[in-house]
Amino acid sequence: MSNPKPVFAGRTILSSTISKSYTQEIAEKSELVRTNVKPNGKKPYLVGFLANDDPAAEAYATWTQKTCEDMGFEYSLRRVPNKDFLEEKIIEANNDNDIDGIMIYFPVFGDAQDQYLKQVIKMEKDVEGLNHTYYQNMYHNIRYLDEEKKLKSIVPCTPLAIIKILEFLKVYNSLLPLGNRLYGKKAIIINRSEIVGRPLAALMANDGCTVYSVDVHNIQKFTRGEGLKFSKHQVEDLGANTPELLKELSLDADIVITGVPVDNYKFPTESxxxxxxxxxxxxxxxFSDDVKSKASLYVPSTGKVTICMLLRNMLRLIENNYHKEAKPQVGEQ
Incomplete structure (x- = not known):
């Protein structure tokens, strides 16, 4: 009589566990920034705007506040019951020198107007990295805002958080040089939003991964471009999103990342x-409850790591602004 095949059970890794690897570093950096960089010596100050009744946004705001309080940041949640006044409130925050970072809990209008609101936030206070300059740099793999390489560009915080999670899970091969550490890996991302899915596909492709980006209508293949090490990624349209094509690609993927914003969607474990x-x-x-019967590692949420990256971005913005103000202007030398 043959022995039964052992039941495999992968590990669940919580975002709270992963975020602990960054909290001390960020808390220490926050104190250094407060004492050495901020002219008024106050804590780094983040303002979040909430103009919807989305439970996901409300939960994100609660996590942000708690994380800020735990790590030495000041945080204020500003609710805007009438979303038509949100732009005005953002501009007021842009002009408030005590505020270091601004974020919006999306969706607000749920259409192109949300894209506009992202650009209303002053670039120097955009902790989520949604400004068009940051996006352009990310897509073209440009790491700095200046030729002297003192001002680091900001990476959108949720895609950055997922990259950091993959690094924590040792999916990135640290023995390979930067820009190649996902070489040989294949990933599928079930989301192509402009906030997370598309930029994440670009970031992973720029690190050497073959990424299949999936939305409701079609599937696209992201790969790193030929030539220079930091060349822009390439995109190929693979056609309609059919169950057959999706399953074929999924069964070959080392990494599966989901971001479908509906309660009844479940990625098929058999795929x-x-x-x-x-x-x-x-x-x-x-993912269904049986995901660990196939997956080796499962991270059910990313929120706490995302908030860590958001605060990390804010400290970078404060330092960038400090360096810009310290740089002699034309005629001052």
């Missing part, structure tokens, strides 16, 4: 490659 790494960044649970 997972044995030993795949699975990460969900949706507020809703996109």
């Amino acid at each position: 997972l490659k044995e030993g795949a790494v699975c990460i969900n960044f949706s507020f809703h649970k996109n």
Whole structure:
């Protein structure tokens, strides 16, 4: 009589566990920034604007406040019941020198107007990295805002958080040079939003990964461009998103990342490659309870790591502004 095949059970890794690897570093950096960089000696100050009744946004705001309080940041949640006044409130915050960072809990209008609101936030206070300059730099793999390489560009915080999660899980091969550490890996991302899915695909492709980006209508393939090490990624349209094509690509993917913003979506466990790494960044649970029967590592949410990256971005903005103000202007030398 043959022995039964052992039941495999992968590990669940919580975002709270991963975020602990960054909290001390960020708290220490916050204190250094407060004492050495900020002219008034006050704590770094973040303002979040909430103009919707989305439970995911409300939860994100609660996590942000708690994390700020735990790590030595000042935080204020400003609720805007009438979303038509949100732009005016953002401009007021732009002009308030005591405020170091501004964020909006999306969606607000749920359409192109949300894209406009992202650009209303002053670039120097955009902790989420949604300004068009930051996006352009990210897509073209440009790491700095200046030729002297003193002002670091900001990376959108949720895609950055997922990259940091992959690094924590040792999916990135640290023995390979920067820009190649996902070489040989294949990933599938079930989301192509402009806030997370598309930029994440670009970041991973720029690090050497073959990424299949999935939305409701079609599937695109992201790969790193030929030539220079930091060349722009390339995108190929693979056609309509059919169950057959999606399953074929999924069964070959080392990494599966989901971000479907509806409660009834579940990624089919039978479409997972044995030993795949699975990460969900949706507020809703996109994987079934049996995901660990196939996945080696499963991260059910990313929120706490995202907030860490958001605060990390704010400290970088404060330092950038300090360096810009310290740099002699034309005629002052």
